[in-house]
Structures are given as structure tokens and as C-alpha cells.
Amino acid sequence: MTLRMGTIILLTTLALLTGCATRDTASGDALYQDLGERAGIANIVEDLLYRIVEDERIAFQFQGIDVVQFHTNLTDQICEISGGPCTYGGRPMTEVHTDMNVTETQFNALAEQLVLAMEDNGVSTSAQNRLLDRLVELHPQITHR
Amino acid sequence: MRDHPGRTGPTLAIAATLTLSTSALADPGSRLWATGGVTTIEGSAGGGLVPWAVLAGYASDQEWGGTVTLSRAKVDDFTLDVAGAAVNWHNRIEVSIARQTLDLDTLGATLGEDELSQDIFGIKARLFGDVLYSDYGQWSVGLQHKRQRDFDIPEAVGAEDDQGTDVYLSASKLFFAAVFDRNLLVNATLRGTRANQGGLLGFGGDRNDDYEAMLETSAGLLLNRSWIIGAEYRQKPDNLGFATEDDWWDAFVVWVPDRRLSVTAAWTNLGNIAGLEDQRGPYLSLQGSF
Numbered sequence: 001m002t003l004r005m006g007t008i009i010l011l012t013t014l015a016l017l018t019g020c021a022t023r024d025t026a027s028g029d030a031l032y033q034d035l036g037e038r039a040g041i042a043n044i045v046e047d048l049l050y051r052i053v054e055d056e057r058i059a060f061q062f063q064g065i066d067v068v069q070f071h072t073n074l075t076d077q078i079c080e081i082s083g084g085p086c087t088y089g090g091r092p093m094t095e096v097h098t099d100m101n102v103t104e105t106q107f108n109a110l111a112e113q114l115v116l117a118m119e120d121n122g123v124s125t126s127a128q129n130r131l132l133d134r135l136v137e138l139h140p141q142i143t144h145r
Numbered sequence: 146m147r148d149h150p151g152r153t154g155p156t157l158a159i160a161a162t163l164t165l166s167t168s169a170l171a172d173p174g175s176r177l178w179a180t181g182g183v184t185t186i187e188g189s190a191g192g193g194l195v196p197w198a199v200l201a202g203y204a205s206d207q208e209w210g211g212t213v214t215l216s217r218a219k220v221d222d223f224t225l226d227v228a229g230a231a232v233n234w235h236n237r238i239e240v241s242i243a244r245q246t247l248d249l250d251t252l253g254a255t256l257g258e259d260e261l262s263q264d265i266f267g268i269k270a271r272l273f274g275d276v277l278y279s280d281y282g283q284w285s286v287g288l289q290h291k292r293q294r295d296f297d298i299p300e301a302v303g304a305e306d307d308q309g310t311d312v313y314l315s316a317s318k319l320f321f322a323a324v325f326d327r328n329l330l331v332n333a334t335l336r337g338t339r340a341n342q343g344g345l346l347g348f349g350g351d352r353n354d355d356y357e358a359m360l361e362t363s364a365g366l367l368l369n370r371s372w373i374i375g376a377e378y379r380q381k382p383d384n385l386g387f388a389t390e391d392d393w394w395d396a397f398v399v400w401v402p403d404r405r406l407s408v409t410a411a412w413t414n415l416g417n418i419a420g421l422e423d424q425r426g427p428y429l430s431l432q433g434s435f
Contacts, residue, residue, distance in 0.1 A: 105205035126326035133321030139278040
């Protein structure tokens with residue numbers, strides 16, 4: 001419950017700050033554009049975090065995280081993966097997930113919530129699929145560690 | 146349905162039981178939409194005619210679940226009805242049962258029998274890989290043990306046995322954003338079988354009585370997470386001298402409005418059945434997942 005309230009407060013703050021943090025870009029990458037550039041990605045990640053907190057399959061895996069930092073890191077990561085002008089500043093994925101023992105069920109649950117978050121943000125099926133195509137490359141770095 | 150490992154104490158156990166029973170109604174499992182395929186006419190998860198390497202329903206590695214299915218194919222001179230059910234444990238093992246009834250619409254009066262029928266007991270094990278997440282796809286091996294319930298006609302036309310067991314190896318892989326940025330699911334299955342018309346005309350025959358390897362393939366394009374279109378091809382043996390047996394084809398559309406329900410409509414070509422050629426017609430299948 002503490003996690004959830006804390007998350008909501010922090011995310012509300014984030015929502016106000018997101019606009020200021022957005023960088024203009026000259027990148028021509030279609031996927032990054034289709035995701036709504038960094039601002040669009042930040043909105044998707046914010047919705048994703050709300051969904052994670054409500055999802056009993058995975059919420060516990062995110063307990064104790066620095067929500068603002070997590071939001072920034074995941075937004076930068078998706079921005080970079082989609083071809084945007086960002087650099088993921090977090091720790092390597094294998095290191096982050098060491099000893100978390102992320103199961104297939106949990107990975108699937110997160111994928112589901114990401115798809116739903118993208119749908120809620122009006123991301124086209126085409127852009128969803130292209131992002132998933134790149135994100136599933138991370139599967140071996142995340143699960144069973 | 147999720148397991149709740151690690152909870153101890155009577156109060157927590159009761160709470161866990163209550164949680165489990167409510168989630169049983171709400172949640173068929175965590176695998177992504179439509180990735181459990183539908184139910185084949187032989188009860189195994191797959192397309193309509195071809196088993197895939199995916200396991201029934203939506204259970205992931207900490208869950209169990211399953212499916213129940215009713216299907217009908219209405220070709221020119223026959224009607225095939227199938228009732229099937231499958232359970233999936235931890236996306237590792239699938240156990241299925243199906244009853245096929247082939248109504249002899251045209252031949253019935255001549256033969257003095259209304260129908261042919263068999264039961265199919267299936268088991269499928271995921272060997273390795275994940276259809277979505279592994280570069281090399283998902284690989285499974287399965288058995289289908291089939292038992293004739295009306296052997297008089299098959300025996301009369303030359304079938305050797307009233308029961309048989311098919312064994313198959315399946316590979317399935319989903320390619321994200323593969324065609325018009327839509328996800329493409331491809332499947333290949335290699336089946337060892339002696340079955341005539343899938344077993345409805347018995348096993349082995351006067352022309353051939355040995356196991357033969359048959360190739361079955363299918364591909365489906367996920368237009369979005371609720372709609373799949375695709376086609377299937379299933380190579381068949383030709384063991385009986387009284388009539389030739391053809392390979393099977395179909396083209397299908399699947400609607401998955403929710404993980405709990407799928408509706409499959411197909412146009413199928415079953416070729417020559419018992420001397421009646423060019424058996425074509427619609428196929429409809431309703432599947433519920435739990």
C-alpha cells in the first residue's frame with residue numbers, strides 16, 4: 001500500500017515534469033516517432049508503472065525501487081531502443097535482474113501491461129510490434145537470473 | 146490460474162485459496178493473447194488440422210489452465226463434430242481428450258451406419274524454447290492415442306487395427322512485425338502415423354501398414370491481438386486400396402475477443418474421403434479457456 005501511494009504521488013509529480021524533460025530531436029527513426037518521441041514514451045512508461053503496481057503477479061518485484069529513477073531509466077531505454085536520441089543510464093540489464101529470478105509468468109505479465117499501456121496511449125499495432133521485436137531481445141538478460 | 150508458492154500458515158492458506166478461486170474465474174493465464182493457438186480436430190493445441198508446438202490455453206510457467214472446445218466441419222458429404230478438452234501445467238505439459246464423430250450424411254443409407262467415431266487421448270510436452278522469445282522458436286513433442294468406437298466399416302474397407310498412436314514433433318515461432326509490421330506465426334510438424342483419415346477409417350491397411358512420416362505446416366498472421374488469418378496444410382498417408390486419401394488444406398480466421406474465448410472459422414478441403422471426391426466446406430470452432 002505504501003508502495004502504491006508513493007508511486008502515485010511520484011508519478012503525478014513526474015507527469016508535471018515530463019514536459020520539461022523532453023528533448024527536441026532531429027532523429028528520423030520511424031519507430032521513435034510513432035511512439036510519440038520521448039514525451040510519448042514517458043507517458044507509456046508512466047501508465048505502465050501504474051499498471052505494474054496494480055498487478056499482483058509482478059508488483060512485488062518492483063517494491064523498493066526509486067520510482068522517478070526507474071521511470072527515467074526505462075523511458076530512456078525505450079527511447080534509445082526505438083532509435084531516439086537518448087542513452088540508457090541505468091545498470092546493465094543482467095546486473096539489474098540478478099537474484100530477482102524473474103519467471104516467464106512475470107515476463108509475460110510485464111509484456112501484457114506494456115501492450116495495454118501502448119494501446120491506452122494510441123500506439124498503432126505496427127509500432128507496438130516493432131517495439132516488441134526489439135524488446136524481446138532483452139528476454140535472456142531479464143529472466144531466470 | 147496461479148500457484149501461490151511460499152505462503153504458510155492457516156490464515157494465509159485460506160486467503161490464498163480464496164484468491165485462487167476468484168482468479169480462476171477472472172484469469173486464464175499470463176501468456177499473451179492468441180499465443181495458445183486454438184484446438185485442433187484431434188484435441189491438441191494448434192490450428193484446426195495441424196498441432197502446433199504451443200500448449201493449450203494461457204498458462205505460463207507458474208500457472209495451470211486449459212481449454213474446452215466444440216468444433217464442426219461440414220463438407221459436401223460428411224459432417225465432423227469434435228468435442229475436446231485440454232489442460233496445461235506450467236506451460237510444460239498438455240494433456241488433451243477429444244471425441245470425433247463423423248456423420249456419414251450421404252453414405253449412411255448405403256452402409257447401414259450413421260457415423261464413425263473415435264476418441265483421442267493426447268499428451269504434448271514442451272521440450273525447449275518459447276514461441277515468442279526464443280530465436281529458435283518453441284519445440285514440442287506429442288502423442289495422440291486414438292481408439293475407434295465403430296470399427297465395422299473401417300475393417301470392411303481394409304483397415305488393420307481399431308487403434309493407433311500418432312507421434313509428432315512440432316516447432317512454432319512468432320516473428321514480430323514480419324509482414325506489414327504484423328506478427329507472423331509459423332509452424333511445422335512432423336508426424337509418424339498409420340491412421341487412415343486421421344483414424345476415423347482405422348489404422349494401417351492393405352496398401353500400407355507401416356508408420357510413415359508426414360509433414361504438416363501452417364502459418365498465421367496476427368492482424369492485431371484479436372484477429373488471426375492463416376492457412377494450413379497436412380500431408381496424409383494413403384493406406385487403403387478401396388479409395389485414395391488426399392492431403393488436407395484449410396484457410397482460417399480466428400477471433401480472440403478475450404483470453405477466455407476464441408472463435409475460429411475456416412474453409413477446409415479434405416479431398417477424397419471413402420471414394421467421395423473433393424470434400425470441401427466450412428469449419429467452425431468455439432473455444433473457452435480457463
